[in-house]
Amino acid sequence: MEAKLLAAVWQRKPGVVVKADLLSGVAVLSFVAVFGMGLAWVWSRLAPPMQYVVLSGGQSAELPDEGWHRFDDLAIFCLISIGLGVLVGSGVWLMREHRGPVVLLAAVIGCGLGSWLAMRSGVSFAQGLYPLGAAPHVGSVVTKAPTLDSIWVIVAQPLGVALAYGVLAAYNGRHDLGRRLG
Numbered sequence: 478m479e480a481k482l483l484a485a486v487w488q489r490k491p492g493v494v495v496k497a498d499l500l501s502g503v504a505v506l507s508f509v510a511v512f513g514m515g516l517a518w519v520w521s522r523l524a525p526p527m528q529y530v531v532l533s534g535g536q537s538a539e540l541p542d543e544g545w546h547r548f549d550d551l552a553i554f555c556l557i558s559i560g561l562g563v564l565v566g567s568g569v570w571l572m573r574e575h576r577g578p579v580v581l582l583a584a585v586i587g588c589g590l591g592s593w594l595a596m597r598s599g600v601s602f603a604q605g606l607y608p609l610g611a612a613p614h615v616g617s618v619v620t621k622a623p624t625l626d627s628i629w630v631i632v633a634q635p636l637g638v639a640l641a642y643g644v645l646a647a648y649n650g651r652h653d654l655g656r657r658l659g
Contacts, residue, residue: 501575502583509565509584513591516554516561516634517599523557524550524603524623531613540618550623554599555633562588562637569638570645576654581642585635592631600624 525546529537569584570576603622613619646654 495579498575498577498579501572502579505569505572505580506583506587506590509569509587510590510594512561512565512588513594514598516557516591516595517597517602520554520557520595520599521602521606521623524553524599526603526607526620526623529619529621531615531617531619533615537619546623547626550625551627551630554596554625554630558592558595558630558633559637562634563641565634566638566641567645570642576646581639584638584642588634588638589631592634596625596628596631 527543527546528540529543530540531537565584565588569580572580600622603624607620607622609619609621
């Protein structure tokens with residue numbers, strides 16, 4: 478009886494498959510990183526611009542309540558990023574034969590890279606939507622493109638991936654994460 482109990486406790490569990498999942502991990506990383514361009518385009522269309530009034534001496538001052546748009550820009554980027562991260566995490570979970578830490582890390586790193594790419598190119602897309610014209614006159618209102626003032630926004634999408642994948646893995650409850658189809 479004790480031998481069976483010890484055998485059940487000390488039974489060797491399947492290890493992490495790294496070599497077989499490496500190619501799919503690289504594919505997930507590169508595919509997910511490309512989503513950053515779509516995120517950048519959507520954010521540049523949704524983020525509100527800021528309006529300034531031109532003062533004498535080349536100075537400018539933001540209009541009342543326009544300062545809140547800095548927060549709006551960050552919040553919109555974070556919410557879109559978290560939503561995309563949850564979709565990516567759920568989509569990667571559906572790759573049943575490749576479930577595991579290799580693909581999860583590839584998705585998290587790819588989303589981090591995609592968020593960084595989205596942050597950089599989204600500001601450029603937004604500047605293209607709100608170009609600066611000729612030198613404005615004193616008292617005129619100028620519209621400036623939205624900006625992202627914090628680099629911490631790139632963390633939102635990888636957190637969404639890890640959250641979705643972790644919840645699905647915990648809900649599964651199988652030691653092999655359901656990799657075997659048969």
